[in-house]
Amino acid sequence: MCLWDRTPERRRATAWPTAATAAAADEHGRLERGTLHRGVSGVDQGPVPMSADDLAGLKDPMAAVFFQQGxxxxTLEDVLDGLTRADALPVQCVYMISEAGQITPDEAPGLRRDLRFAVTRAAPGADPDLLVSSDPDSAFLQVAAWDPAAQVFNYYMRISPTWVWTGNSWSALAPESRGKGCFDSHVNGSVVMKELxxxxxxxxxxxxxIQLPPDDPLxxxxxxxxxxxxxxLELTVKGLVSRWTTARLAAVVDDGMVRHPDHLLRQLFTTTTVNLASTSTQSTTVGPDSGDLVLPLGFWLNADALINDLGLPVSAETVPAAPASLYADSLAAFGFRLQERASDFSRQGDTFFAFVIPEAAHEDNxxxxxxxxxxxxxARFAACALMVDFTNPxxxxxxxxxxTYVPTEPVPASAWCTDIAAAIVAAAATLPADSPEGEFARNWSLPEARWRSVFAERVDAYLEKxxxxxxxxxxxxxCTRLAESRRRAFQAMKLNEFELTLPTTDIPADAPPLRMNEDGTVTAQTDGGSP
Incomplete structure (x- = not known):
């Protein structure tokens, strides 16, 4: 178990197994007051004092304003007041989140609301260089700070009586620390807002x-x-994600070569992380006589990548919508409820906004x-890849x-995608037509002048069905079963911190994973391409 999991000074993640904290208490006692420690999960055995040279090498505002000044x-207020006294990053924005925030206090007076602040600090006219996450009582306190010299985010967490540097953006991509510690959420090294x-x-x-009791001291x-x-905050996070992507590409592409091509293309071929989307309709307002319920476009396909970025001329004018009565009936048929076992809370129905599902991550796109x-x-290569099993974004x-066909060693930037495509097409010759290789090969065979229109026709036909x-x-x-299947996949990620983020249903937890087909049917998941 890594330090990130052991420390009691973190969010009360109700969706995670309870972490033992006795060892962490002993570990905290060994931390030297007045010293920045480093503790990168998967790399360091435990927090150790950071060397003077390493501390001096940190150029982000958290290090410059605080740690290098002793x-x-x-507390959260200490951080913000210290920045203000130093006349550093004077533009402040405050945001608030709570998975229990739309459950009225009268309905569940004993439910812990787990309110958290997200605070950004920026120079005038610039994107933020520092983001702080904390609860109102500063039970946990975490910081992401941009280092303009190293072109990375540095990640810090307070572990009393001091602070620990838990890695930087590159740590998220390094095999030994990938998916560990804070990088189980900051999967690709950037800042995170799931509900983007x-x-x-x-x-x-x-x-x-967010609902508060009238007498809440908050x-x-x-x-x-x-x-x-x-x-x-959506615009801020998107800007910061792009900042890190730009810096990352500048660092890995050099002298005509692409280093770690697999690290880049896994964000094309795989789901490294997700965002959460939903309808804009409050679930409690949906009744048998309500109008149609328009499901999130991200449920059907990766529209941001295929339509907005790669320019498929899709002609479908509307997103598939269902009669509200079918949604209302499904809540009863599948036993939808909001549930938090730690608080012994349960209430029939869906999340506040109806039909929450994981969708393709903005940072991957x-x-x-x-x-x-x-x-x-x-663009043709990216589209050919994304159109493999495109109905399952x-x-x-x-x-x-x-x-399997993406190399791990440096490759020439001029030919790497062509070489990968050639390897897939060659393999497809000896594999079934419905294999992933077979589907990619058919996509790749389309001439440059026609791939956009052909792919758009497929998308239009699929959305119509x-x-x-x-x-x-x-x-x-x-579709309800498919949504639950995808939610279960999300729940296996450490990004899933709170039980109330998603509804609970009576669909068995061990139900087979499902997939959407191009004819609009839902079947058991396979390793093949789109039927």
Whole structure:
């Protein structure tokens, strides 16, 4: 168990098994007060004092304002006040999130609300260089700070009586630390906002207000009084993700060679992480006589990549929508409920915004977007890859299988994608037509002048069939099972921290994984391409 899991000074992650903290208490006693420690999970045996040279090499604002000056802020307010006194990053924005935030206090007076602040600090007219995550009582305190010299985010966590540097953006990609410690959430090295798209589920936003009791002392907290909507944080996070992607590509592409091509293309072929999307409709307002319920476009395909970035001329005018009565019936048929076992809380129904599902991650798409924009990956190659099993935009074994053909050693930037395509096409000659290789080969055979129109026709035909099926009882229930199948895959990630993020259903936890087909039907998941 890594330090990140052992320390009691972290979020109360109700979806995780309870971590033992006795060893952590002993470990905390060994931390030297007034010394920055380093503790990169998977690399360091435990927190050790950082050398003077390494400390001096940190150029981010957290290190410059505090640690290099011998200052050790122990609370969120200490951090923010210290930045203000130093006249550093004066532009401050405060955001708030709570998975229990839309459950009224009267309904569940004993439910812990797990309110957290996300605070950004920036220079005037610039994107933030420092982000702080904490609860109102500073029970946990974590910082991501941009280092303009190293062109990385440095990650820190307070472990009383001092602070620990837990790695930087490159640590997220290094095999020994990938997926460990804070990099089980910051999977690709950048900052994270799971609910990145409107209606920004669980965040205070223009779409929803977090509920507090009238006499809650938090109402008098100056930070609470300055909370603004998550619609602004969405733009901030997208900008910071792009900042790291740009820096990362500049570092790995040098002298005509691409280093670690597998690290880049796994964000094309696989699901390294996800964002969470939902309808913009409050679930409690949906009844048998309500209008149609438009499901998230990310449930059907990776529209951001295929349509917005790669320019498929899809003509479908509307996203598939289901009669509200079918959604309402499915809640009862599958036993939907919100449940948090740690608080002994259970309530029938769906999440506040209906039909939460994992969708393709913005940070994965941003890598592909910038690779194409810089001419490092041909748009045709990216589209041919994404159109393999495109009806399953996340957790696709078929698309992931094609990583087999991606080299791990440095490759010439001028030919790497052509060489990968040639290897896949050669393998397809001896494999079934419905194999991932076979589907990629058919895609790749399309001439440059026609691939966009042919792919768009496939997408249009699929959406038309899906739109028809979802208006039937069996079709909608199949989509409900598929959504739950994808939610289970998300729940296996450490990114899933809170039980109330997703609904609980009576669908068995060991039900076979499901997939969507191009004819709009849902079947058991296979390793093949799109039937």
């Amino acid at each position: 200052q050790w802020p122990m 798209r409107q209606p920004w589920s669980n965040w205070q936003s223009m779409a929803a207000t 109402r008098d907290n100056p930070l609470y009084q300055r909370v603004i909507g998550a619609e602004r 941003d890598v592909v977007r910038q690779l194409v924009a810089q001419g490092l990956v041909p 996340v957790f696709s074994p078929a698309r992931s299988h094609l990583m 899906a739109a028809a099926r979802i208006r039937t009882t069996s079709g909608f229930r199949d």
